[in-house]
Amino acid sequence: MKNKYKVTFKPMNVSIHVPEGESLLRAAILANVHINASCGGNGTCGKCKVILESGKINNITVMNLSQEEIKDGYYLACKVIVKDDIIVNIPIESQLGDKKVLIKDSKGIHRQPTQILSPEIIEDICKPDPIGKKYFLELAEPTLEDNISDIQRIIRELKNRYDIQEKDILVNNKVLRQIPYVLREARFKITVTLLNYKDKVILSRIEPGDTTHMQYALCIDVGTTSVYALLIDVTNGKILTEASDYNAQLTCGEDVITRIVFAQRKDGLSKLQGLIGETISNLANVVVDKCGITLEDISYLVVAGNTTMIHLLLGIPPQYIRETPYVPVSNTFPPTMVEELGININSHAYIYIIPSVASYLGGDIISGLIACSFTTRKEVCLYIDIGTNGEMVLGCGDWMVACSCSAGPALEGGTIKFGIRATEGAIEEVRINPLTYEPMILTIGQKKPIGICGSGLIDTVAELFECGIIDQQGKFYTHLNTEYIRRGESGFEYVLAFAENTDIGKDIVLTETDIEDLIRAKSAAYAGIKILLQNVGLTFDDIKYIIISGNFGTYVDIQKSITIGLFPEVPKDKFVFIGNGSLLGTRVCAMSKDMMETAERIANSITNFELSENKDFMDEFIKGLFLPYTDANEFKGVMDRIAISQRFGR
Amino acid sequence: MKNKYKVTFKPMNVSIHVPEGESLLRAAILANVHINASCGGNGTCGKCKVILESGKINNITVMNLSQEEIKDGYYLACKVIVKDDIIVNIPIESQLGDKKVLIKDSKGIHRQPTQILSPEIIEDICKPDPIGKKYFLELAEPTLEDNISDIQRIIRELKNRYDIQEKDILVNNKVLRQIPYVLREARFKITVTLLNYKDKVILSRIEPGDTTHMQYALCIDVGTTSVYALLIDVTNGKILTEASDYNAQLTCGEDVITRIVFAQRKDGLSKLQGLIGETISNLANVVVDKCGITLEDISYLVVAGNTTMIHLLLGIPPQYIRETPYVPVSNTFPPTMVEELGININSHAYIYIIPSVASYLGGDIISGLIACSFTTRKEVCLYIDIGTNGEMVLGCGDWMVACSCSAGPALEGGTIKFGIRATEGAIEEVRINPLTYEPMILTIGQKKPIGICGSGLIDTVAELFECGIIDQQGKFYTHLNTEYIRRGESGFEYVLAFAENTDIGKDIVLTETDIEDLIRAKSAAYAGIKILLQNVGLTFDDIKYIIISGNFGTYVDIQKSITIGLFPEVPKDKFVFIGNGSLLGTRVCAMSKDMMETAERIANSITNFELSENKDFMDEFIKGLFLPYTDANEFKGVMDRIAISQRFGR
Numbered sequence A, B: 001m002k003n004k005y006k007v008t009f010k011p012m013n014v015s016i017h018v019p020e021g022e023s024l025l026r027a028a029i030l031a032n033v034h035i036n037a038s039c040g041g042n043g044t045c046g047k048c049k050v051i052l053e054s055g056k057i058n059n060i061t062v063m064n065l066s067q068e069e070i071k072d073g074y075y076l077a078c079k080v081i082v083k084d085d086i087i088v089n090i091p092i093e094s095q096l097g098d099k100k101v102l103i104k105d106s107k108g109i110h111r112q113p114t115q116i117l118s119p120e121i122i123e124d125i126c127k128p129d130p131i132g133k134k135y136f137l138e139l140a141e142p143t144l145e146d147n148i149s150d151i152q153r154i155i156r157e158l159k160n161r162y163d164i165q166e167k168d169i170l171v172n173n174k175v176l177r178q179i180p181y182v183l184r185e186a187r188f189k190i191t192v193t194l195l196n197y198k199d200k201v202i203l204s205r206i207e208p209g210d211t212t213h214m215q216y217a218l219c220i221d222v223g224t225t226s227v228y229a230l231l232i233d234v235t236n237g238k239i240l241t242e243a244s245d246y247n248a249q250l251t252c253g254e255d256v257i258t259r260i261v262f263a264q265r266k267d268g269l270s271k272l273q274g275l276i277g278e279t280i281s282n283l284a285n286v287v288v289d290k291c292g293i294t295l296e297d298i299s300y301l302v303v304a305g306n307t308t309m310i311h312l313l314l315g316i317p318p319q320y321i322r323e324t325p326y327v328p329v330s331n332t333f334p335p336t337m338v339e340e341l342g343i344n345i346n347s348h349a350y351i352y353i354i355p356s357v358a359s360y361l362g363g364d365i366i367s368g369l370i371a372c373s374f375t376t377r378k379e380v381c382l383y384i385d386i387g388t389n390g391e392m393v394l395g396c397g398d399w400m401v402a403c404s405c406s407a408g409p410a411l412e413g414g415t416i417k418f419g420i421r422a423t424e425g426a427i428e429e430v431r432i433n434p435l436t437y438e439p440m441i442l443t444i445g446q447k448k449p450i451g452i453c454g455s456g457l458i459d460t461v462a463e464l465f466e467c468g469i470i471d472q473q474g475k476f477y478t479h480l481n482t483e484y485i486r487r488g489e490s491g492f493e494y495v496l497a498f499a500e501n502t503d504i505g506k507d508i509v510l511t512e513t514d515i516e517d518l519i520r521a522k523s524a525a526y527a528g529i530k531i532l533l534q535n536v537g538l539t540f541d542d543i544k545y546i547i548i549s550g551n552f553g554t555y556v557d558i559q560k561s562i563t564i565g566l567f568p569e570v571p572k573d574k575f576v577f578i579g580n581g582s583l584l585g586t587r588v589c590a591m592s593k594d595m596m597e598t599a600e601r602i603a604n605s606i607t608n609f610e611l612s613e614n615k616d617f618m619d620e621f622i623k624g625l626f627l628p629y630t631d632a633n634e635f636k637g638v639m640d641r642i643a644i645s646q647r648f649g650r
Helices: A024-030 A067-071 A119-125 A150-162 A173-185 A248-252 A256-263 A268-291 A307-314 A363-371 A454-466 A512-536 A551-555 A558-564 A581-590 A593-605 A615-623 A632-649 B024-030 B067-071 B119-125 B150-162 B173-185 B248-252 B256-263 B268-291 B307-314 B363-371 B454-466 B512-536 B551-555 B558-563 B581-590 B593-605 B615-623 B632-649
Strands: A004-010 A014-019 A049-054 A074-076 A086-089 A132-138 A169-171 A189-197 A200-208 A216-222 A226-233 A238-246 A298-305 A350-353 A381-386 A389-395 A400-406 A426-432 A439-443 A485-488 A491-497 A508-511 A545-549 A575-579 A607-609 B004-010 B014-019 B049-054 B074-076 B086-089 B132-138 B169-171 B189-197 B200-208 B216-222 B226-233 B238-246 B298-305 B350-353 B381-386 B389-395 B400-406 B426-432 B439-443 B485-488 B491-497 B508-511 B545-549 B575-579 B607-609
Touching: A004 A024, A014 A024, A024 A426, A024 A439, A132 A150, A132 A298, A150 A169, A150 A173, A150 A189, A173 A200, A173 B307, A189 A298, A200 A298, A216 A268, A216 A307, A216 A363, A216 A581, A226 A268, A226 A581, A238 A248, A238 A268, A248 A256, A248 A268, A256 A268, A256 A307, A268 A298, A268 A307, A298 A307, A298 A363, A298 A581, A307 A350, A307 B173, A363 A381, A363 A389, A363 A545, A363 A581, A363 A593, A381 A512, A381 A581, A389 A512, A400 A512, A426 A454, A426 A491, A439 A454, A439 A491, A454 A491, A454 A508, A454 A512, A454 A551, A454 A558, A454 A632, A491 A512, A508 A512, A512 A558, A512 A607, A512 A615, A545 A581, A558 A632, A575 A581, A581 A593, B004 B024, B014 B024, B024 B426, B024 B439, B132 B150, B132 B298, B150 B169, B150 B173, B150 B189, B173 B200, B189 B298, B200 B298, B216 B268, B216 B307, B216 B363, B216 B581, B226 B268, B226 B581, B238 B248, B238 B268, B248 B256, B248 B268, B256 B268, B256 B307, B268 B298, B268 B307, B298 B307, B298 B363, B298 B581, B307 B350, B363 B381, B363 B389, B363 B545, B363 B581, B363 B593, B381 B512, B381 B581, B389 B512, B400 B512, B426 B454, B426 B491, B439 B454, B439 B491, B454 B491, B454 B508, B454 B512, B454 B551, B454 B558, B454 B632, B491 B512, B508 B512, B512 B607, B512 B615, B545 B581, B558 B632, B575 B581, B581 B593
Parallel strands: A004 A086, A169 A200, A216 A298, A298 A350, A381 A545, A400 A607, A545 A575, B004 B086, B169 B200, B216 B298, B298 B350, B381 B545, B400 B607, B545 B575
Antiparallel strands: A004 A014, A049 A074, A049 A086, A132 A189, A189 A200, A216 A226, A226 A238, A381 A389, A389 A400, A426 A439, A485 A491, A491 A508, B004 B014, B049 B074, B049 B086, B132 B189, B189 B200, B216 B226, B226 B238, B381 B389, B389 B400, B426 B439, B485 B491, B491 B508
16 A cells, blocks of 8 residues: 655645655646646646645656746646645646635545455455366376376376366376376376366376466456456465556457457458467566566466457457347357467466356456456445446346447547547546636646547546536537637537647647537446346435446546436445456456356346347437436436536636 | 078088188188198199089189190189089199098188177167267347357257257367358258267367268277278268278387387377378278268267377377386377367367277277177176287176286287288188198288288198197107208298299298297287186186187187187187177267267276286296197197097098
């Protein structure tokens, strides 16, 4: 846990505690203190000047500061890293004057995700009993009186010592080919790896000597955009290290649909399979290097991903996932040797795939449900994972209903004029001064802005709405007199950053069309949730927790999301962020064959609603094409706050 | 069943019934009528002249006959093919005079093997329930309301229509990759192949339309020398065709031991694996061509072979089979895709291996036991398969004991000066005129002799013994005045064919050393049988049937084998020849998963005696180094007959 420090902004005397390492600019955003900032935290616009009153810092950036300013203790807020309790004064030019600093609601739980499942509490979910385990065997050496076959000698010992029955042991020829040499090299003291498969075990490896202290599993979340890896010590379930990388398939298309189309080309499928195989082996190399072990030490992999990604990984044609009635080839997959998939890790490891439910309800969701112990919950919960598709599961240990709705790529930056993925330079947080309408933006990596990502988009639209810049339909009020609101090529637009402060040499704007796209996206997601509730006759009040999974969920501002009507207006303590639930679930499954079986069981038992031609869904979708919603009673708090804010602001 | 015709030899008026197509020379041998014949039935020596008295023949060979002889109705017996009832007169020059024609015991059941298991009675052994079966499925086409995965749709129908449970179905990625296309091409009317594996089934193939009338299995007996194949129609169990070829590994060594040594060379094992794979795919091509089907139509293979051959086929190091304490890597093997073994048949067929018991008691023996329904027998039987190793199993359905004894290669022609494998030109049957000591020889394929094979060797030694040419220790009586017995380079020898009548330009002889080798071989085999009986406290009288399996068994003369003490002196109707029991058993297993399981069960339950350092075995072996045996009481009949024969003959 990082140290936290208190940052106090003067003259308004607002304080906030932030973790060591945050920038002052970010602290201001978290505290809802407005400091001018146009370049995303890059230091180039020079607007976010503050004066240090107390506290130690080691800032050496003098860029955009005059000699006199330096002497007077001026700093750029975006370049000051918090590592002490600090008091700063915001000079008038950064402040926009007394009245202009507003203190809005605190940010809720954004950036402080409460993981439902901490690594330490896997034991609470299940007795740790990994799907793969090593057994050290000291075998009697063969004699003329006892010259049973090598494998029989191993099986006999497994039965005598561990009560594992011969009929349950599957042996492949690969292992048989090594057995005679390893046995004799090791003078019949060996370690075998047994991997669970249905009600049997696969004897996947034989090693000389006792290597039971060296048992590792690689957990992988295969996303359409990014791939995440965890290296697990199977002996105790601990995470040793993690790594992530872009999915190398990105070169063949950004989203699931373009990948499926690519797979239909000649050799397209095998190219895609090769690329994801490369990504996984690269990650495997990274994590084993970090931990000083070798690729050979990995006993097995557990992989979760959406249904298309899994098809591509296994080289199975995904074509019919895309065409109505959206049929995948399979939702469950047997453990397969990584080698067979062209993944260059080692010759013995098997890959386990978390099962899916349907074409658009993948193993990543099932994995997430496992991660938050959805299957053992008594109270009704809602699990949401939003990206291009919004997947949601409502239920508890006894029953689950689910659906997936195509939110469109807006929430991931797609279709938006300056939309980009959440990469360096993407505007991810935005505040708008309700008096001057000037934006305060923060980019990922504090680079000069190059575009806007999902969370930035939600922030912007929510702020535009709260500041009275756009109406309930997302249309600009045209009477506002500011350079930030203007008529562009295709209707009105809001300027988030002028060309000189960007890294793309162009003004970064949000257009009315962009806002429409976002509204459609949020409406689709919200409609999905409503349909699930309607189908089981429940309301939002019946939901104990709303569990938000996924990268998008991690960085999105919960209050802003409610403001635009993406999430329902329920008490904020009902929201729980679990980060990458899919990845967490792979770890749980890696450490528990029961949970792996549970994954299969729930994948089979979830009732999935196909929404694509569902009339109720269409009705709900249309109702959602407003900010925050047609029926203001569903978002009373938002409407009240906006009324106050706008009255106060203007 | 072929027609049989009566052949009568004059002047001695001996008749015998022989199947259509036999030569007159062979009929004479079967009838124990001596006709001079030195060239093995090739027609070149011209000695076997006979005069046709009645019966139609269509012989056109006039070789070695004068115009006058032709006019007088002379023919060469070796060139006359029986296709009618025939009476022939043997002229004096072929007969060797009145007294010289002896009528010995009839040949027993040689060349007329009574198959315990005829193809028609598989049903008696077991309910036909092949280890692989096809199922035609007419699936509902997917809709938005019913858009389960492709494989789930198949599994659902298998459950509904055939009560096959999902948990028992194993699906591999290979099949998954084809499923979406095949399903839609066939408008969801498909045929799936399910192959049994332990208590599960492997979904090995999916085809468009209904192909349930096309189900084929390839049964293979992999011998060290020869490989035999049967193509089975799985729908009715019928044998469609058969083929055989030499094991291509012969180029790397003649016997098991040299192959094992070769496998230890760099790349030796993979070369041997490749060669047997080639042999099998060649045979597969031959049988499918004969039947007008394609390689793709083969659903699965069932293979039996000795433990070393199976190790080599699977690419498993056989090294420790050869070294004390003779440990194989495994005796049981999972079904494996033929493709994985580099066998070029098709991409979906699996290969099933009949399990072995020990390094020198292979799946070929287990397969043979299955073939003769050993496992359901109430009476005690003895199963014998003799080659370089003699394998023998004693027991019944309730218990079995077994051993393998190294008979040495003599019985297969090895170590014998002019010994060769049972190929064309090999002397396979021999009779010796007890007065003149002149041999009558018949070769395989009726070619000029090039050497002597196992059955010819047994015949020769038995005849030498019966005619009083050698004594009980196999040593020549040196006082006999004939050109056929002479002192050679290394002691005495018997001339089977003079150089001018051979195809090798050398006299073909049998030496005293050769006879010693044969005596050692037969003694080892006989000692093995005695050890088994001693261990269970039984005698020969307790044995209901002595079942002789194997190529060697098919061609050997049972009476001659008793004469030399290879087989015990029991009533001849106790001997049953099943031909290639190993191959027959593969067919039974292919058609019955119960029998395949039985094979595994008996492989696990047979008590195998390791004889290599067993003192009792050594004692028995030494007792057997006489013709027929140390204790003449065990071979009373032989001794009596020899006494009469020698008295009468001389």
